[in-house]
Amino acid sequence: MPRQATESPKSRRTLQASKTAAKMLRPGRTEVRPHRFCLAYSITGTFMTQSTPRVADHPAHPQFLSRWSPRAYANDEISEQELLTILEAARWAPSSYNSQPWRFVFARRGTPHWTKLLGLLNEFNRSWAENASALVIVLSKTTFAPPGSTEEVAMPTHSFDAGSAWGYLALQASLSGWHAHGMAGFDKEKTRTELGVPANFAIEAAVAIGKIGDKAMLPEGLRSKEEPSPRLPLQALVSEGTFKG
Ligand SMILES: Cc1cc2nc3c(=O)[nH]c(=O)nc-3n(C[C@H](O)[C@H](O)[C@H](O)COP(=O)(O)O)c2cc1C
Structure with a gap:
């Protein structure tokens, strides 16, 4: 062609x-x-x-x-369609029993829920994520009804499965020209109360999605970290047959 x-x-x-x-x-x-x-x-x-x-x-x-995962975001608005495309990728992650325990609560910059979700972050994360375009809270259902049953039992893989969904989300964001930055630094109890999350859902993580901005906007200590980070060598993580630590 x-x-x-x-x-x-x-x-x-x-x-x-x-x-x-x-x-x-x-x-x-x-x-x-x-x-x-x-x-x-x-x-x-x-x-x-x-x-x-x-x-x-x-x-x-x-x-x-x-x-x-950058922290210098450019304050852009993201359309609902663009954000739903990123979340759509997460929908197709694998999960135990195909139970799909992941749930996402989002707020886009410039919409009524933005301030509420931003207010869940700790001070450090709020300082840079306030320039993101969308915030997402990732939750997971801790129970499920096994095939052939209507009774809910504990689902041991709910966090693992939600982690897969977050990975898909982050990759789709990057493929769509956005960036997604995961955050553990937020108030989970406040999140449960303010978003009305029932007891059988775990609050997993927050995510800030945005377009890259000027890193000069960040405090000195964060500017030098504003680049892709390295990884441990594969051989330090993988072993054949026996666990090596
Ligand atoms: C579950 C999770 C929680 C994280 N929590 C925070 C956080 O609270 N604040 C922050 O600035 N970065 C946070 N990060 C970002 C990590 O520090 C970052 O992903 C890691 O250093 C690897 O860098 P990379 O994503 O650029 O490859 C978090 C990432 C994940 C996946």
Whole structure:
């Protein structure tokens, strides 16, 4: 198919990177060439030279390396449709018994519920998340009715499943040109009261979604952290057959 006339050098490079990753991941391939699969992305998805590029030890798809959590947000408004697209991705996460225990309560900047959700965050998170475009509280249902039963029993995987949904949300945000930043720093009891959350739902995390802003707006201590962070080497996390710590 002929290339779109509007295709930019940036999107060509991104496409090329995806093709390279796909080629390296093709089924049956047992050996990966010994060079390191190194991709560094700027906040807009273009390649860049940066002091701490993210480097994959193995050729995972570039989308996993390009997602990151900024704090300098640009104060933009997000349409309901854009936000629902990000939440739609979360809907398709896997869960035990397909119980789909995740729930999301959102508020968009400039709407009546914004101040209420912003007021749930601790002071530190509020200081930067007030420039986000949407806030989302992630909850999970701690009980479920097993197949063939109408009686609710404890669902041990509710947090694990909600974590998958958050991961999907964050990746879709990044694929849609937004960023999602998870937060544990908020008042869970206040959240339960103010959002009317019943006892059989756990309050998991808060998320700030926005477009990147100027990091000069952040206090000095946070400015230097405003870039994609590295990870432990895979070999420190993975072992074959026996747990190695
Ligand atoms: C469940 C969860 C809670 C977090 N809580 C906070 C928080 O309260 N404040 C904050 O600034 N960042 C918070 N973070 C962001 C992490 O610090 C960040 O995801 C981590 O350093 C990895 O960076 P990256 O997301 O840019 O890859 C949280 C992330 C997660 C997933």
